[in-house]
Amino acid sequence: xxxxxxxxxxxxxxxxxxxxxxxxxxxxxxxxxxxxxxxxxxxxxxxxxxxxxxxxxxxxxxxxxxxxxxxxxxxxxxxxxxxxxxxxxxxxxxxxxxxxxxxxxxxxxxxxxxxxxxxxxxxxxxxxxxxxxxxxxxxxxxxxxxxxxxxxxxxxxxxxxxxxxxxxxxxxxxxxxxxxxxxxxxxxxxxxxxxxxxxxxxxxxxxxxxxxxxxxxxxxxxxxxxxxxxxxxxxxxxxxxxxxxxxxxxxxxxxxxxxxxxxxxxxxxxxxxxxx
Numbered sequence: 001x002x003x004x005x006x007x008x009x010x011x012x013x014x015x016x017x018x019x020x021x022x023x024x025x026x027x028x029x030x031x032x033x034x035x036x037x038x039x040x041x042x043x044x045x046x047x048x049x050x051x052x053x054x055x056x057x058x059x060x061x062x063x064x065x066x067x068x069x070x071x072x073x074x075x076x077x078x079x080x081x082x083x084x085x086x087x088x089x090x091x092x093x094x095x096x097x098x099x100x101x102x103x104x105x106x107x108x109x110x111x112x113x114x115x116x117x118x119x120x121x122x123x124x125x126x127x128x129x130x131x132x133x134x135x136x137x138x139x140x141x142x143x144x145x146x147x148x149x150x151x152x153x154x155x156x157x158x159x160x161x162x163x164x165x166x167x168x169x170x171x172x173x174x175x176x177x178x179x180x181x182x183x184x185x186x187x188x189x190x191x192x193x194x195x196x197x198x199x200x201x202x203x204x205x206x207x208x209x210x211x212x213x214x215x216x217x218x219x220x221x222x223x224x225x226x227x228x229x230x231x232x233x234x235x236x237x238x239x240x241x242x243x244x245x246x247x248x249x250x251x252x253x254x255x256x257x258x259x260x261x262x263x264x265x266x267x268x269x270x271x272x273x274x275x276x
Contacts, residue, residue: 024100027090034106034115036245037083039122044077046124047170047253076256086248093244094237101237110225111232114218121217130216137215145223149230150214154207156233159214162246163206164199169254171195 031037090099105111120126141147154160175191218226232238 024096025103027087027094027099030090030099030103031083031087036086037079038119040082040086040249041079042122042124043082043249043253044079047077049124077253082249082252085252086245089244089248090241094240098237098240101235102241105232105238110228113225114221114229117217117221121213126216130212133216134212137212137219141215146215146218146226149223149226150211152230153214153226153233154210156230156239157242158246159210160203160207162250163210164203166250166253167202167206168195168199169250 094102106115121130172192172195175195221229233242
């Protein structure tokens with residue numbers, strides 16, 4: 001299940017009418033003028049497809065059960081809910097000055113170029129292209145400045161860290177549902193301990209996926225332009241914005257998955273009072 005999540009930037013915040021006093025944009029205005037809503041709109045389909053592929057690869061779930069699971073997942077994620085959460089969290093955690101600084105960055109030509117690259121990389125058909133080009137990209141960038149910039153990018157964006165946490169939460173939710181298929185008495189804490197025990201291995205896998213995505217997404221962005229983007233991500237406003245948006249999306253994804261696990265457990269084992 002590929003759920004590595006990169007932080008998505010904003011484009012241009014709508015300018016106030018000419019002659020009016022300049023004011024900091026609201027979180028809603030920032031989101032409305034950004035590509036975030038376009039990318040978030042793809043999340044339900046991406047997660048459902050990831051779960052469908054994961055069920056198919058495991059071969060442990062009957063097709064009817066797998067499709068029921070995908071249907072429950074699809075109906076549990078709403079892009080509008082995720083957007084509202086992001087807006088509320090930005091309003092609560094970012095100051096007017098930080099929102100204004102974020103807006104100022106995303107009005108620059110470099111920010112627009114980076115945003116366009118990230119929007120394009122989030123398209124459903126880009127995943128096939130990424131997987132196909134990953135080996136050549138890894139070989140071509142080996143030992144280069146672009147490869148060395150990855151650690152800085154990963155720290156600033158918290159991409160691998162967020163991907164690992166989200167993947168573990170999703171696996172836990174799905175494992176809770178799958179436990180209902182087993183005749184063994186498997187408790188929630190046992191499932192959690194087993195999945196958490198795989199964190200180190202999972203981090204290595206996710207870091208490679210994030211690196212592949214980094215090389216693919218920014219392949220047409222120069223090192224100088226990428227450096228300016230990293231400067232923003234490391235700034236006070238950029239760091240706060242990145243942290244809040246990433247956490248908001250992560251929580252908006254993982255919380256419904258926990259509910260999905262319980263729903264599936266009741267569906268597969270209706271006599272079980274708690275499904276755990």
